[in-house]
Amino acid sequence: MKVTVRQIESFLGVAEAGNFSRASRRLSVAQPALSQAVKDLEAELGVRLFDRTTRRVELTEAGREFRSSAGKALEDLQLAVSRTRDLAERRRGRIRVAAPPLLAAVVLPYAIAAFRERHPGITVELVDVGTEQIVEAVVSGRADCGLGTFPPGEDGIERVTLMRDTLMLFCGYQSPFYAATTVRWHELGGHPLITLTRDSGIRLLVEVGFETVQLPMKPAYEVTHITTALALAEAGLGISVLPTYALVAARHHKVAGKLLVDPGIAREVVLIHASGRSVSPAVSAFSTVLRRYAQKLTPRETN
Amino acid sequence: MKVTVRQIESFLGVAEAGNFSRASRRLSVAQPALSQAVKDLEAELGVRLFDRTTRRVELTEAGREFRSSAGKALEDLQLAVSRTRDLAERRRGRIRVAAPPLLAAVVLPYAIAAFRERHPGITVELVDVGTEQIVEAVVSGRADCGLGTFPPGEDGIERVTLMRDTLMLFCGYQSPFYAATTVRWHELGGHPLITLTRDSGIRLLVEVGFETVQLPMKPAYEVTHITTALALAEAGLGISVLPTYALVAARHHKVAGKLLVDPGIAREVVLIHASGRSVSPAVSAFSTVLRRYAQKLTPRETN
DNA sequence: AAGTTCCGATCAATTAATACGATAAATCAA
DNA sequence: TTGATTTATCGTATTAATTGATCGGAACTT
The missing domain is CATH 3.40.190.10 (Periplasmic binding protein-like II)
Structure with missing residues (x-):
């Protein structure tokens, strides 16, 4: 037989209550179960943990020592369990x-x-x-x-x-595109273009778009951040082709995002x-x- | 259901072995028992502890975290058990x-x-x-x-x-009693007596002895330690009535212990x-x- | 001192947990 | 694809735990 968690919980419960019957109520088990569990634990340890008569139950010296060390270990174990449950329940x-x-x-x-x-x-x-x-x-x-x-x-x-991310045209209120609903790629020719730098995945898609309609892409400005591109567009310095999610950043700028079609360029x-x-x-x-x-x-x- | 020691030992065994079958051999249980135990533990924790296919078993992040904390707690528990066993087996x-x-x-x-x-x-x-x-x-x-x-x-x-402790007479080699086998109380009259101080239990018994044979007790020396009494007797300064266990101390002195009878005074x-x-x-x-x-x-x- | 009242230990029967063996399913290697 | 290996599942048997009832002993009461 081996030492079990239940035995130790029974032992600790009795030690705390100072009384088998009371402990059995607190732990919601039958009293004989406690007698048995404590007896088994004592047999396993080879030492008596309680001096008990029918009237008094108190820890022996070995019991006191075992209580403090085993009690702490059990607490640690339960902490480990509850912390892992926290992980499972997304609390941590x-x-x-x-x-x-x-x-x-x-x-x-x-x-x-x-x-x-x-x-x-x-x-x-x-x-x-x-x-x-x-x-x-x-x-x-x-x-x-x-x-x-x-x-x-x-x-x-x-x-x-x-999400499905579509390339859109972003322009300031001064832009001729500002009133449009959708814009076609070939309409972009001749307008000063604000692009992202070459290391951006977006830049590649924009190049594809211009190639498709066989327009040369001549960036007027090359910027790193989408917000910079939007700020430049807002200032009327040019137009910019950006992914849909730029709309989020565009909320703080006076710029409009228009669907770019022919071709519609999207990615997931x-x-x-x-x-x-x-x-x-x-x-x-x-x-x-x-x-x-x-x-x-x-x-x-x-x- | 609740977390059991066996579940955690199974989990730790599998984590260590990296393999259910190997762990089952090390822990001397059937492999399905481990599958079951780990499964139950995972259900109890609400989280998967191993990423396992039939070919590979490795800890998840939750598993790693649980392993270190629960492993340590279990070690502490086993230490508590083994220390208590040490008490039982008189090693400590x-x-x-x-x-x-x-x-x-x-x-x-x-x-x-x-x-x-x-x-x-x-x-x-x-x-x-x-x-x-x-x-x-x-x-x-x-x-x-x-x-x-x-x-x-x-x-x-x-x-x-x-032990049964009898009053004995201790004397040096110069003493006339040295050759005797037994000595009777009334023979003690007139010899210089070395006694222990009044706070000793022995002293009381000696007084009883002298009273019994109606001899006055006139201590020539009063000492605190038995060894002092023996040293004085060895030097021939007197005789002393001491308990049997003074024989142990007498081994290092040139003194003899003689049975004192009439009356034999003993205590337990x-x-x-x-x-x-x-x-x-x-x-x-x-x-x-x-x-x-x-x-x-x-x-x-x-x- | 005798009766009463608690309380822990024990007993017998039921229920739950666990282990094992056989087997299925899945993965990787050849 | 086959073969070898490993984990998961299933049914059965064994073991352990729980329960309610009862026994026996210690302290309190009268």
Whole structure:
């Protein structure tokens, strides 16, 4: 036979109550069960833990010593259990998110704010890597999940679509496009263009767009941040082609976002996590919040 | 259901082995038992502890965290168990012995030395109290056991007879008694007497002896320690009436111990411990050693 | 001192938990 | 694809735990 948690709980209960019957009520077990459990524990330890007559129950010296050490150990164990339950119930945890700079700067702050409100015990860390390293970071375990657009067929990751991200035209109120509902790519010719720098995934898509309508792309300005691009557009210094999620940042600028068609260029923003590894409760909660948040970002202009 | 020690041991075993089958061999259980135990534990915690396929088993993040905290708690628990077993098996412990000064000085040092050889892990403390307070010290719990001679009918104590202690005459080689086998009380008249001080229990018995044969007791010397009395006797300064156990101390002196008869005055030296309270393993071991040691002290001169 | 009242230990029967063996399902390697 | 290996599942048997009833002993009351 071996020492069990129940035996120790029984022992501690009796020691606390100083009385088998009272302890049996507190622990919601039958009194013989306690007698038996304590007896078994004593047999296992080879020593009497209580001096008991039918009227008095008190700890022996061995009992006192065992009570303090075993009681502490049991508390530690229960703490370990309850902390793990906290993980399971999303009261605690940590998420490391790998995201490309633009998403990290534009979408994530709002999403994280919403997430923290729902799950204040879970900390979110941003893993700052370049766009190409996101998959690697997730597969290697340096990040728990990743955001972005990835070519299909990547190995070792699972993907969840967050939103369909369409290229849009952003312009200030001075712009001739300001009144339009939709804008066609070939109309962009001749207007001063504000683009993102070459290391951005968006920039590539914009180049594809211009190529498709066979217009030369001559950036008037090259900026790193979407907000900079929006500020320049607001100031009437040019127009900019940006992803849908720039709308979030555009709320604080006097700029309008117009659907860009012919061709409509879209990509999927997905959340990825390593396949094989189980999804931690924290990540699954984060995924839920992100999906919900992404729905709110879906452009109303498409309807 | 509740978290059990077995579940955690199963979990730790699998985590260590990295493999259910190997762990089942190490833990000497069937493999399905491990599957079940881990499954139950996961259900209890609400979280997956292993990412497992049929080929690979590795800890999840929650599993790693739980492993370190629960593992440590379980170790503490097992340490508590094994330390309590040490108590039971007399590898560890503490005894507080209350004994009157003479017994403490003459008998106990040897007895304790013998005891320490047998039970090196158990420490023996001497509770230094006057003869009258020994019972009280044991009953109150300040001492685990007591030595001495006590009037019958004391309440709340159990007694174990260690030895029958007879008054003997101790004299140096110059003494006319040195060649005798037994000595009678009335022969003592006129010889210079070395006695113990009045606070000794022995002194009382000696006085009883002299009264019985109606001789006046005129101490030539009053000393505190038995060894002093023996030294004086060795120097030929007088004779001394001492208990049997003074023979132990007499081995280092050139003195002889003679049976004193007419009347033979004896008392029982007993070991006492509190009734009601259980006897700790250490005390019972001490009692055993003391009894054995006391047998060796039984005077050969009585035969 | 005798009766009363608690309280822990024990008993017997039921119920729940656990283990085991056999087998199915899944994965990786050749 | 096959073969080997490993985990999960299922049914059965064994073991342990729980329960209610009862016994026996200690302290309090009268």
